[in-house]
Amino acid sequence: MSRREEAKTFNRARICAAAESIIRSEGMDNLTMRRLAVVAGVSLRTPYNLFGSKTDVLIALLDEAVFKFTQLGSARADGAAMARILRALEQIETFFDSDETYYRGIYAAIMNSDHPEVRSTNVDRAVASAYVLMTHAISNGELRADTDAQSLGRHLAITLLAVLGMWGSGFFSNRESMAQVRRAWLAMMLQHCSETSRPMLAAAYSNPNDIGG
Amino acid sequence: MSRREEAKTFNRARICAAAESIIRSEGMDNLTMRRLAVVAGVSLRTPYNLFGSKTDVLIALLDEAVFKFTQLGSARADGAAMARILRALEQIETFFDSDETYYRGIYAAIMNSDHPEVRSTNVDRAVASAYVLMTHAISNGELRADTDAQSLGRHLAITLLAVLGMWGSGFFSNRESMAQVRRAWLAMMLQHCSETSRPMLAAAYSNPNDIGG
DNA sequence: AATATTATTGACACATGTTATAAAAATACT
DNA sequence: AGTATTTTTATAACATGTGTCAATAATATT
Secondary structure (H helix, E strand, O other), rough: OOHHHHHHHHHHHHHHHHHHHHHHHHHHHHHHHHHHHHHHOOHHHHHHOOOOOOOHHHHHHHHHHHHHHHHHOOOOOOOOHHHHHHHHHHHHHHHHHOOOOHHHHHHHHHHHOOOOOHHHHHHHHHHHHHHHHHHHHOOOOOOOOOOHHHHHHHHHHHHHHHHHHHOOOOOOOOHHHHHEEEEEEHHHHHHHEEEOOOHHHHHHHHHOOOOOO | OOOHHHHHHHHHHHHHHHHHHHHHHHHHHHOHHHHHHHHHOOHHHHHHHOOHHHHHHHHHHHHHHHHHHHHHHHHHOOOOOHHHHHHHHHHHHHHHHHHHHHHHHHHHHHHHHOOOHHHHHHHHHHHHHHHHHHHHHHHHHEEEOOHHHHHHHHHHHHHHHHHHHHHHHHOOOOHHHHHHHHHHHHHHOOEEEOOOHHHHHHHHHOOOOOOOO
């Protein structure tokens, strides 16, 4: 990496750190571009050069968060697909709980921005992982062989993201959001599961506190 | 109503009409408060006096739309509850199709505004109607007697609104949104349905083009 | 080392939602 | 009719995201 690129990377990091610090100590409302420039020790124009827009700065923060989350998740990518997808939900909830205002803040800010292209990447990411899980579940015999992994995966991913949208707007708690998704997911998976996995899923559906595997 | 109140009502209507006209002929981006004031033939301050904020003006437009929609819906409030709730989805789709850019525009604008209190009323409204339908379905024998109408109704309503949130952001078409909701609703209702209604619901689930009643 | 390229800065400007303030107009009250 | 109250208006202002543009500093190229 050339020294120029190094400097840019360094400045990007400084700006992200400043943004995070402002959000944490002064709240989302006080994250203005002018304040960001001051705290990052940089000119007003620089965040625009390095990121593009305020929303893009927030996206960088979200990406950091997603990265942090996926690192946690991959540590336990074992077990059956149905159990894993439910466990993922719990992990999301725990993750949000660990820093609720911060994550909700950046998520809401991004979703409320009028940069629609953001959401697409978000969705693509989720759809892709759901698809992997579904094919795995099918070859595993957890879902019936005639299941359309593409369509089901997409449906489940969208369910999650749609609820997350409301979560971001502060409409309900981490727990409520995940309960909503869990219930929807279970009902959906019960429509496509094999007889092997049905008992576990049915039990999980009846008991909202059971992880189901 | 006093003449003062009459005048206010009249001005409110004029402002709404102007807003609608601007959105239709110049697009959402050109709906600025200054332009709105000019087109409505009113001072810049007046919309603030009469509505409170730009978002509140848009909410008034949404309310008009909801009113228009409910008038259509109530004309066919007959038949079984399960069929009715599915038919409601179709009606929403048709309604959106009839004026897609307009409805999507105001919905997105409201959702993307940072006035979170808006969403609550929206949700309460939807939860209430879903609850009514669910109790009806239970007493009708379409859903099992042990079904928690409150919880199920709320779940279904949130499912709809969560997807509508993504619809507003332009993420998918009217048809795709409603298909997503329909599928989620059917899977959920299949978890609670009686044996009487199961065949209809199962058939509807398998065939995305079937209204199911 | 001299020159060319690129990144950052600074100062300013613009559009927008929103608020402040005082004057003017409309309405209500007596 | 005359006075008090409420609403609307006009005008200016403010904060914010974002863009422009020239100057300057940092880096790359020769």
